[in-house]
Amino acid sequence: MALRLMDEAPDFTAETTEGTIRFHEWLGDNWGILFSHPADYTPVCTTELGYMANIAHEFAKRNVKVLAISVDPLDSHRGWIGDINETQNANVSYPLIADPDQEVAQLYDMIHPNANDKMTVRSVFVIGPDKKIKLMLTYPASTGRNFDEILRVVDSLQLTANHKLATPVNWTSGEDCIIVPAVTDEEADQTYSDIRRVKPYLRYVKQPQD
Protein backbone atom coordinates (compact mmCIF):
# COMPACT_ATOMS: atom_id res chain seq x y z
CA MET A 1 0.00 0.00 0.00
CA ALA A 2 1.18 3.51 -0.75
CA LEU A 3 2.83 5.44 2.05
CA ARG A 4 0.87 8.22 3.73
CA LEU A 5 1.70 11.04 6.10
CA MET A 6 2.33 9.81 9.66
CA ASP A 7 3.04 6.25 8.49
CA GLU A 8 6.28 4.89 9.90
CA ALA A 9 9.10 5.51 7.43
CA PRO A 10 10.11 2.02 6.21
CA ASP A 11 13.45 0.91 7.64
CA PHE A 12 16.17 -0.49 5.36
CA THR A 13 19.85 -1.28 5.14
CA ALA A 14 21.62 0.17 2.12
CA GLU A 15 25.07 0.73 0.65
CA THR A 16 25.92 4.41 0.35
CA THR A 17 28.86 6.57 -0.63
CA GLU A 18 29.53 6.93 3.13
CA GLY A 19 29.31 3.20 3.95
CA THR A 20 26.48 0.88 4.95
CA ILE A 21 23.51 2.63 6.55
CA ARG A 22 20.79 1.10 8.69
CA PHE A 23 18.25 3.84 8.19
CA HIS A 24 16.46 4.09 11.56
CA GLU A 25 19.66 3.53 13.50
CA TRP A 26 21.46 6.14 11.35
CA LEU A 27 18.67 8.67 12.00
CA GLY A 28 18.88 8.22 15.76
CA ASP A 29 16.94 11.04 17.43
CA ASN A 30 17.36 13.38 14.47
CA TRP A 31 14.99 14.47 11.78
CA GLY A 32 15.76 13.12 8.31
CA ILE A 33 15.30 14.00 4.67
CA LEU A 34 15.38 11.25 2.05
CA PHE A 35 15.29 12.48 -1.54
CA SER A 36 15.50 10.58 -4.79
CA HIS A 37 16.99 11.31 -8.21
CA PRO A 38 16.11 9.77 -11.56
CA ALA A 39 19.68 8.75 -12.37
CA ASP A 40 23.38 9.67 -12.12
CA TYR A 41 25.03 11.98 -14.65
CA THR A 42 21.80 13.84 -15.39
CA PRO A 43 21.85 17.64 -15.55
CA VAL A 44 19.00 18.68 -13.23
CA CYS A 45 20.09 16.20 -10.54
CA THR A 46 23.63 17.56 -10.77
CA THR A 47 22.40 21.04 -9.83
CA GLU A 48 20.14 19.66 -7.07
CA LEU A 49 22.82 17.61 -5.33
CA GLY A 50 25.28 20.49 -5.54
CA TYR A 51 22.80 22.96 -4.08
CA MET A 52 21.91 20.54 -1.30
CA ALA A 53 25.61 20.19 -0.43
CA ASN A 54 25.92 23.96 -0.22
CA ILE A 55 23.03 24.31 2.24
CA ALA A 56 23.68 21.07 4.16
CA HIS A 57 24.82 23.16 7.15
CA GLU A 58 21.28 24.63 7.34
CA PHE A 59 19.82 21.13 7.68
CA ALA A 60 22.51 20.21 10.24
CA LYS A 61 21.60 23.32 12.30
CA ARG A 62 18.05 21.98 12.47
CA ASN A 63 19.17 18.41 13.40
CA VAL A 64 18.11 17.08 10.01
CA LYS A 65 20.24 14.32 8.49
CA VAL A 66 20.35 14.34 4.70
CA LEU A 67 20.27 11.17 2.58
CA ALA A 68 20.01 10.99 -1.22
CA ILE A 69 19.23 8.00 -3.41
CA SER A 70 19.42 7.00 -7.03
CA VAL A 71 19.19 3.62 -8.70
CA ASP A 72 22.77 3.65 -10.01
CA PRO A 73 25.66 1.73 -8.39
CA LEU A 74 28.32 3.09 -6.03
CA ASP A 75 31.17 3.47 -8.53
CA SER A 76 28.90 5.55 -10.75
CA HIS A 77 27.87 7.70 -7.75
CA ARG A 78 31.51 8.33 -6.85
CA GLY A 79 32.43 9.50 -10.34
CA TRP A 80 29.32 11.66 -10.56
CA ILE A 81 29.98 13.32 -7.18
CA GLY A 82 33.33 14.43 -8.61
CA ASP A 83 31.45 16.17 -11.45
CA ILE A 84 28.94 17.71 -9.03
CA ASN A 85 31.68 19.12 -6.82
CA GLU A 86 33.52 20.46 -9.85
CA THR A 87 30.58 22.07 -11.65
CA GLN A 88 28.50 23.27 -8.67
CA ASN A 89 31.38 24.52 -6.52
CA ALA A 90 30.23 22.07 -3.87
CA ASN A 91 31.50 19.39 -1.55
CA VAL A 92 28.93 16.58 -1.35
CA SER A 93 29.48 14.97 2.03
CA TYR A 94 26.02 13.57 2.75
CA PRO A 95 25.51 9.92 1.76
CA LEU A 96 24.06 8.86 -1.58
CA ILE A 97 22.40 5.43 -1.58
CA ALA A 98 23.23 3.04 -4.42
CA ASP A 99 19.99 1.22 -5.19
CA PRO A 100 20.58 -0.75 -8.40
CA ASP A 101 18.01 -3.39 -7.40
CA GLN A 102 15.48 -0.66 -6.56
CA GLU A 103 14.89 -2.10 -3.10
CA VAL A 104 14.66 1.23 -1.29
CA ALA A 105 12.99 2.89 -4.28
CA GLN A 106 10.20 0.28 -4.22
CA LEU A 107 9.84 0.51 -0.45
CA TYR A 108 9.21 4.27 -0.77
CA ASP A 109 7.19 4.02 -4.00
CA MET A 110 9.73 6.16 -5.86
CA ILE A 111 9.35 4.29 -9.16
CA HIS A 112 6.35 5.54 -11.10
CA PRO A 113 5.90 3.34 -14.19
CA ASN A 114 3.71 6.01 -15.84
CA ALA A 115 6.75 8.29 -15.76
CA ASN A 116 9.60 5.78 -16.20
CA ASP A 117 9.83 2.22 -14.90
CA LYS A 118 13.63 2.29 -14.52
CA MET A 119 14.21 5.62 -12.81
CA THR A 120 13.02 7.12 -9.55
CA VAL A 121 10.91 10.26 -9.69
CA ARG A 122 12.01 13.27 -7.63
CA SER A 123 10.57 12.28 -4.26
CA VAL A 124 11.22 14.03 -0.96
CA PHE A 125 10.39 12.54 2.42
CA VAL A 126 10.84 14.45 5.66
CA ILE A 127 10.93 12.10 8.63
CA GLY A 128 10.52 13.10 12.27
CA PRO A 129 12.53 11.87 15.27
CA ASP A 130 9.60 9.49 15.91
CA LYS A 131 10.41 7.92 12.47
CA LYS A 132 7.02 9.03 11.11
CA ILE A 133 6.70 10.58 7.65
CA LYS A 134 5.95 14.29 8.05
CA LEU A 135 6.10 15.40 4.41
CA MET A 136 6.02 13.74 1.00
CA LEU A 137 6.63 15.52 -2.29
CA THR A 138 6.73 14.10 -5.81
CA TYR A 139 8.18 16.12 -8.68
CA PRO A 140 8.58 15.08 -12.31
CA ALA A 141 12.09 14.39 -13.61
CA SER A 142 12.13 17.59 -15.67
CA THR A 143 11.57 19.96 -12.71
CA GLY A 144 14.32 20.62 -10.20
CA ARG A 145 13.13 21.00 -6.62
CA ASN A 146 13.39 24.04 -4.39
CA PHE A 147 15.40 22.93 -1.37
CA ASP A 148 14.90 26.29 0.34
CA GLU A 149 11.22 25.32 0.44
CA ILE A 150 12.12 22.06 2.16
CA LEU A 151 14.02 24.03 4.81
CA ARG A 152 11.00 26.29 5.24
CA VAL A 153 8.75 23.27 5.76
CA VAL A 154 11.19 21.80 8.28
CA ASP A 155 11.03 25.07 10.24
CA SER A 156 7.24 24.85 10.24
CA LEU A 157 7.20 21.15 11.16
CA GLN A 158 9.61 21.65 14.05
CA LEU A 159 7.66 24.65 15.35
CA THR A 160 4.24 23.03 15.09
CA ALA A 161 5.52 19.80 16.68
CA ASN A 162 6.06 21.77 19.91
CA HIS A 163 3.24 24.33 19.86
CA LYS A 164 -0.48 24.28 19.10
CA LEU A 165 0.20 26.54 16.17
CA ALA A 166 0.09 26.39 12.38
CA THR A 167 1.94 28.54 9.85
CA PRO A 168 0.16 30.66 7.22
CA VAL A 169 0.72 30.99 3.50
CA ASN A 170 4.35 31.60 2.49
CA TRP A 171 5.36 31.78 6.16
CA THR A 172 9.05 31.88 6.94
CA SER A 173 10.70 31.54 10.33
CA GLY A 174 10.26 34.68 12.45
CA GLU A 175 6.84 35.61 11.05
CA ASP A 176 3.55 35.45 12.91
CA CYS A 177 1.86 32.07 13.38
CA ILE A 178 -1.79 31.00 13.62
CA ILE A 179 -3.39 29.43 16.68
CA VAL A 180 -4.92 26.09 15.64
CA PRO A 181 -8.74 25.89 15.69
CA ALA A 182 -8.74 23.18 18.40
CA VAL A 183 -7.44 25.73 20.94
CA THR A 184 -10.28 27.57 22.68
CA ASP A 185 -10.13 31.35 23.18
CA GLU A 186 -9.79 30.75 26.92
CA GLU A 187 -6.80 28.43 26.46
CA ALA A 188 -5.29 30.81 23.91
CA ASP A 189 -5.54 33.73 26.38
CA GLN A 190 -3.80 31.64 29.04
CA THR A 191 -0.95 30.75 26.67
CA TYR A 192 -0.36 33.93 24.64
CA SER A 193 -0.30 37.56 25.77
CA ASP A 194 -0.57 39.28 22.42
CA ILE A 195 -3.21 37.67 20.19
CA ARG A 196 -4.26 39.46 17.02
CA ARG A 197 -7.84 38.35 16.33
CA VAL A 198 -8.82 38.92 12.69
CA LYS A 199 -11.80 36.54 12.81
CA PRO A 200 -12.86 34.13 15.56
CA TYR A 201 -11.11 31.36 13.60
CA LEU A 202 -8.10 33.43 12.46
CA ARG A 203 -5.92 34.31 15.43
CA TYR A 204 -2.29 35.34 15.01
CA VAL A 205 0.53 35.32 17.57
CA LYS A 206 4.24 36.06 17.41
CA GLN A 207 6.40 33.04 16.72
CA PRO A 208 7.47 31.55 20.08
CA GLN A 209 11.22 31.70 20.61
CA ASP A 210 11.64 28.18 22.07
Ligand code: BEZ
Ligand atom coordinates in the same frame (compact mmCIF):
# COMPACT_ATOMS: atom_id res chain seq x y z
C1 BEZ B 1 17.84 15.43 -15.01
O1 BEZ B 1 18.12 15.16 -13.85
O2 BEZ B 1 18.41 16.34 -15.56
C2 BEZ B 1 16.79 14.66 -15.75
C3 BEZ B 1 16.62 13.32 -15.51
C4 BEZ B 1 15.67 12.63 -16.24
C5 BEZ B 1 14.89 13.30 -17.17
C6 BEZ B 1 15.05 14.67 -17.37
C7 BEZ B 1 16.01 15.36 -16.65
